[in-house]
Amino acid sequence: MDFNHVTHPLSDSEAKTEAERIIAEAMRPERQFPTSFRDESEVPPYGDTPPVHQDDKRIVPAWGAGIAVASIGVGAGITGVGCGAWLVLQGLASVTLYGVLMVTLPFAGVAMVATAIGGAINKARSTVTKNVYEGPVVQNTQINNTSNQRGMFSRTRNDVR
Structure with missing residues (x-):
């Protein structure tokens, strides 16, 4: 039905039929993929059945796969940072020798790394x-020997040439 050339209004039943047709047309999928696979081949009398090729219809763009891998890496990294922070805060919460060591341990590690880097740079330079x-x-092997003596003091000068 072309609505541009309709000269009379639609009745309720015609409007309902037309609405159902438009909705069905809009909701119709462009391509239908089977959601399951049924193997119709015969089962052998004994032993395992041979594998059947099943086409993979999934399409994942490269950027989507990259984002998925990156998000897994970021999640794992953040989990490690969170666990480390929890351990440090647990150490800080207990005011014992271990708590004090937990506070000073990062500074000692930084100082050790700085000393090692300085030693490596010094050795490289x-x-x-x-x-x-x-x-x-x-x-x-000629020795030129001059001696001057005057009064109580004397001076000797040896020149090796």
Whole structure:
């Protein structure tokens, strides 16, 4: 029925029929997929039945799979952080030697890491020098000896050349 060319109003039964037709048309799925699979092949007289190929109709976009994996990782990480915070707060709640150690333990860990990094940097910066000299070697064994004596004081000067 084309509503643009209707010259008279619809009766109640016609309107109900038309409404049902429009709703049924709007609610009709575009493609129908079976929700179950029934294997109609014969069962062998003994032993296991052979596997039957079942097509997988699910479509998951790559971004959806990536978001799912990332959310699992974030959830696991947050759970670990929460458990660590709970343990630290449990340690802080008890004012014992263990509680005090629990408070100072992160600072000691940071100091240990800083010391290790400083030692590694210092060791990396210190260079090993091996001086290898090449060329002629001259050995002078002349000793120039001058002595001045005047009065009570004397001075001796040795020059090796």
